[in-house]
Amino acid sequence: MRINIKNPADCCGCTACESICTHNAIKMLPDELGFLYPVVDDNLCVDCGLCQRVCKFQDKYEPIDSFDEPDVYGVRHTNEEELKKSQSGGAFWAFAESLLNEGFVIYGVGYGRDFHVIHKRIETIEQCQELRGSKYTQSDLRGIFKEVKSKLQSGERILFTGTPCQVAGLKSYIPQRLQNNLVTIDLVCHAVPSPNIWESYVKWIEHKYSDKVVLTDFRNKKFGWHSHFETFNLSKKKQEIKRSTFRFFFYDHLSVRKSCANCKFTNLKRPGDLTIGDFWGWEKHHTEWNDNKGVSLLLVNTSKGKLLFDKVNSTLLLSIKSNTSDCLQPQLTKPIEINRNQERFTKEFVREGFDYIAKKYADGNIAYKIKQLSNFPLRVVRKIINIIRK
Ligand SMILES: Cc1cc2nc3c(=O)[nH]c(=O)nc-3n(C[C@H](O)[C@H](O)[C@H](O)COP(=O)(O)OP(=O)(O)OC[C@H]3O[C@@H](n4cnc5c(N)ncnc54)[C@H](O)[C@@H]3O)c2cc1C
Ligand code: SF4
Numbered sequence: 001m002r003i004n005i006k007n008p009a010d011c012c013g014c015t016a017c018e019s020i021c022t023h024n025a026i027k028m029l030p031d032e033l034g035f036l037y038p039v040v041d042d043n044l045c046v047d048c049g050l051c052q053r054v055c056k057f058q059d060k061y062e063p064i065d066s067f068d069e070p071d072v073y074g075v076r077h078t079n080e081e082e083l084k085k086s087q088s089g090g091a092f093w094a095f096a097e098s099l100l101n102e103g104f105v106i107y108g109v110g111y112g113r114d115f116h117v118i119h120k121r122i123e124t125i126e127q128c129q130e131l132r133g134s135k136y137t138q139s140d141l142r143g144i145f146k147e148v149k150s151k152l153q154s155g156e157r158i159l160f161t162g163t164p165c166q167v168a169g170l171k172s173y174i175p176q177r178l179q180n181n182l183v184t185i186d187l188v189c190h191a192v193p194s195p196n197i198w199e200s201y202v203k204w205i206e207h208k209y210s211d212k213v214v215l216t217d218f219r220n221k222k223f224g225w226h227s228h229f230e231t232f233n234l235s236k237k238k239q240e241i242k243r244s245t246f247r248f249f250f251y252d253h254l255s256v257r258k259s260c261a262n263c264k265f266t267n268l269k270r271p272g273d274l275t276i277g278d279f280w281g282w283e284k285h286h287t288e289w290n291d292n293k294g295v296s297l298l299l300v301n302t303s304k305g306k307l308l309f310d311k312v313n314s315t316l317l318l319s320i321k322s323n324t325s326d327c328l329q330p331q332l333t334k335p336i337e338i339n340r341n342q343e344r345f346t347k348e349f350v351r352e353g354f355d356y357i358a359k360k361y362a363d364g365n366i367a368y369k370i371k372q373l374s375n376f377p378l379r380v381v382r383k384i385i386n387i388i389r390k
């Protein structure tokens with residue numbers, strides 16, 4: 001039986017099915033928001049069933065090599081400068097530095113043309129700067145799984161980082177015998193917003209300011225770890241634009257992939273050797289590091305992950321032991337719910353463009369205005385609005 005996605009919520013777009021098809025019968029094609037889905041060419045398909053078997057998003061997911069429960073730590077990079085430049089506590093950077101020095105290559109998320117967010121290969125610490133920071137949109141993985149497999153076959157040692165569904169897809173696709181030289185890090189994952197909305201947003205900023213965007217940051221830590229603004233640096237004006245329209249669509253669950261409401265990874269059964277995220281709620285349980293500079297949550301899930309952590313612990317990373325109950329943010333307990341206006345929002349985006357949805361769903365929205373002035377989570381803002389309306 002071949003893969004046949006009837007409900008978009010059943011596909012996270014990991015590309016494992018496309019990669020495994022030796023008949024090149026599957027192409028990953030974008031929907032109107034730029035999310036990729038497999039489309040089978042009936043003329044090329046021989047009904048071998050490999051694509052259906054490799055898909056880990058449709059089964060009840062069980063990692064094969066993980067501990068019953070992960071070891072949980074709050075961690076921080078030992079170097080203040082590295083901490084500043086990273087999204088949370090700099091956990092990724094410590095592992096990346098250590099593995100690059102040992103001769104590993106890294107596959108992680110950076111930019112292609114026009115700020116299209118893609119997975120790419122990194123061989124040096126200089127190139128690795130591009131992977132820093134969360135790009136809050138789904139990365140384009142096309143071609144990457146096949147490349148990782150071929151490089152493992154030629155003896156390379158590889159660190160792959162990505163969302164849990166991407167890591168699970170890769171581990172399902174790569175034969176077990178080739179996985180000795182593969183280390184994986186997954187992220188705690190809220191959901192992934194639309195690539196098309198992201199790219200239209202960048203163009204919208206360029207049009208608004210009649211200038212070229214040369215640098216973006218999806219969550220600029222300059223404003224503190226707890227705050228969340230995106231910033232854009234312009235070419236001629238040497239000006240940094242600070243906004244939160246994209247963040248608002250993200251947290252309002254208007255712009256996110258449908259499969260994120262059907263996610264198999266919002267729990268402690270992790271596909272990666274290590275999991276990293278923001279240690280939200282850290283200050284409720286610990287008195288150290290309460291300075292808004294960022295603390296990474298680190299879950300050590302496998303013995304391979306433990307070996308790696310032991311190598312960097314106390315040299316590149318400072319760590320404080322925690323436990324599975326203190327680290328449970330919503331993204332480790334249940335999937336998000338898609339906003340009930342998503343269909344309408346999408347149609348209007350396609351028909352009218354970014355300016356229209358920015359005005360209607362952000363600037364003209366009372367929740368957006370309150371969010372601009374406060375740091376309350378969106379669900380709290382909604383509660384306040386409901387109380388006022390009553
Ligand atoms: C879409 C998305 C949603 C997230 N949701 C949450 C959440 O709800 N709760 C939480 O605690 N943490 C979440 N995170 C993780 C968090 O934002 C940080 O990425 C993480 O804490 C690592 O921070 P760091 O300081 O160690 O390293 P950084 O240097 O900031 O980490 C960069 C790493 O993230 C990877 N990366 C960046 N963008 C993407 C992307 N689009 N897809 C896959 N990998 C990417 C890079 O390849 C690199 O490995 C999310 C990340 C993303 C990308
Ligand atoms: S989840 Fe991955 S393997 Fe499954 S159908 Fe989607 S792209 Fe293919």
Ligand code: SF4
Pocket residue numbers: 001002003020021022023024025026040044045046047048049050051052
């Ligand atoms: S059934 Fe086999 S040939 Fe057909 S699309 Fe799937 S992997 Fe390719």
Ligand code: SF4
Pocket residue numbers: 012163164165166189190191192257259260261262263264265
């Ligand atoms: S929420 Fe789940 S399905 Fe969505 S990108 Fe993250 S890991 Fe994948």
